[in-house]
Amino acid sequence: MNSSSVLCADVIIVGAGPAxxxxxxxxxxAGLDALIVDMADVVLGSAELPGQGRDKTCGDGLTPRAVKALQEMDxxxxxxxxxxxxxxxxxxFGGSITxxxxxxGAFPTRGSAIxxxxxxxALLQHAVRAGARFVGGLKLSDATLDTPHSIRELSGTRSSGESVVVRGRHFLLAEGVRNGIARQVGVQWLRELVHGVAARSYVSTPRGDEPWIHSHLELRDDQGVAQPGxxxxFPLGADRANLGCGALATSARPAKVNTKKLLEQYATQIRGEWQCGEPELVKSALLPMGGAVSRVSGVNWATIGDSAALVNPLNGEGIDYALEAARLVVQLLPDAAxxxxxxxxxxxxxxxxxxxxxxSLARRLAIVLTMPGLLSAVGPLGMRGPVANQMMDAAARLMGNLVSPEDSDLTARAWRAAGGLSRGADRLLAADSRPLFGQPTR
Structure with a gap:
């Protein structure tokens, strides 16, 4: 018979990603006893033993917004x-814009890629040095509820086969796309709304120190047909880069594209310019976006990161939101108790x-972009039209999540005004009547 044990903490955190x-x-x-649990056998490392982290399908990019969030947590x-x-x-579409x-604005002028x-x-080690505890190789698979909105305990199994029960006052679910516990407490992706499909790889390239993120908005297959992605x-330094591709989709307009095959075609398309090798360590994934989940919290639990669909629908970026949301939810715990x-x-x-x-606005724009042929029709105007540079400067700012509440320039004001109209439309249109993040305002 397998042995069993009980782990307890003020706050149980499921998932050892950025969130x-x-x-x-x-x-x-904040002085709370926190226990981070992850199914991966992460090795934290020591002076004698190097650490070994977990991997995820990701572009590896850090926007200035993510850089600021890192700086705020020292x-x-x-x-x-x-x-x-x-x-x-x-x-x-025949053009290139920098x-x-x-x-x-509120953010630094530096991004990065790791x-x-x-x-x-590195983030997990940083949390442990601050005082958090960590247990790896523990897959939590079952939630026991006190009420439909309150978790009593979680249970699962270590990689050794030992059964484990985990108890806490609060549970923060940062499981990413797997979302096993979150699904049990009522969290579901709303796939009729926009979501992403993506594939990522690593390639060798002599341009690994390039100080720019490159994004190609026009991908074609081997027959020359433009693909919806x-x-x-993302240059990573040391003659290495993250090479990937993605596409937007809804259940009504699914992405009819094999992202791994599209990635291979993309590598061929840019090989001459980047002198890159064959894609390696290829991974693909679905990605919830724009708060399109059925619920995000109960009495003593909350979802953060990808589990709460905290991903920008225009670019797939989520690390910045994961870091920010983690701080926001922890600030609520004393009053929530x-x-x-x-x-x-x-x-x-x-x-x-x-x-x-x-x-709301990004989700609505992303849904529009899933319309067949739209990007091919408007792309040349955006890349080569008379106001292309101004349009792309604004697009880069929006794609980088770099509009803050304090910004008062034209782009920021226009974005917030359009977003307000979009949220009004959310409440009026039956097809998008459910509020962002699932639950009604009390």
């Missing part, structure tokens, strides 16, 4: 030795306050 590790750090900073040093990304270079990160296996490990190259409704209503309201306007 989970950031939550562990902020819990420790983790800016994790960028040391990694590329300093200045902005975006957009290509396609758009630097804006020098004004392989997720390295970033996730886009490609990216004294409130009979706990996190059930306050967490979706906080998410809507911070991301609702931008996500």
């Amino acid at each position: 989970g590790s950031a939550a562990g750090f902020w819990c420790a900073r 983790a800016g040093h994790l960028l040391d030795g990694h590329p300093e990304i200045r902005g975006l270079k957009l290509h396609g 758009a630097a990160w804006p020098a004004t 392989p997720r296996s390295e970033l996730d490990l 886009y490609g990216w190259v 004294r409130n009979p409704d706990g996190l059930r209503y306050v967490w979706p309201n906080v998410l809507r306050e911070h991301y609702g306007t931008a996500f």
Whole structure:
């Protein structure tokens, strides 16, 4: 018979990605006993033994917004030795445009790119040094509820076969796309709304120190037919880059594209320019976006990161939101412990306050972009038209999640105004009547 054990903490954090590790750090900073649990056999490492992190399908890019979030959790040093990304270079439809990160506003002018296996490990080590605890190789598979909205305990199995029960006052679910526990407590992706499909690889290239993220908005198959997707190259330094491609989809307009095959075609398309080798370590995944989930919290639990669909529908970026949301939810825990409704209503309201306007508009624009032939029709105007540079500067800022509430320039005002109209439309249109992040405002 397998042995069993019980683990207890103030806050149980399921998942050791950026959201989970950031939550562990902020819990420790607030004096809360936090236990981070992950199914991967992560090795934290020591002076004698190098660490070994977990991997994820990801572009590995860090926008200036993500850089700011790292700096706020005293983790800016994790960028040391990694590329300093200045902005975006957009290509396609007969044109190329360079758009630097804006020098004004609330965010730094530096981005970066770090392989997720390295970033996730570094953030987890940072959380543990701050005082969080970590247990790897533990797959939590079952949730026991006190009420339909409150978790009593979680149970699962270590890689050794030992049964484990995990108990806490609060549970933060940062499981990413797997979402096993979250599904059991009622979290579902709303796939009729926009979601992403993507494939990622690593390639060798002498341009690994290139200080720009490159995005190709026009991908064609071997017959020359434009495909409904886009490609990216994130230079990682040391003659290496992250090469990937993605596409937007809804259940009504699914992405009828094999992303792994499209990635191979993309590598062929740019091989001459980048002198890149064959794609290696290819991974693909589905990605929830724009707050399109059925619910995000209960009385003593909340979802963060990809589990809460905290991903920009226009670019697939989620690391910045994961880091920010971790801090926001931890700030709510002391009051939630004294409130009979706990996190059930306050967490979706906080998410809507911070991301609702931008996500509503981005989600609506992304759905429009899934219309067949639309990108091919408007792409040449955006890349080669008389106002192409101004349009792409604004697009780079929006794709980089770089509009803050404090910004008062024309682009920011226009984005917020359009977002307000989009949220109004969300409430009126039956096809999109469910609110962002699932639950009604109390």
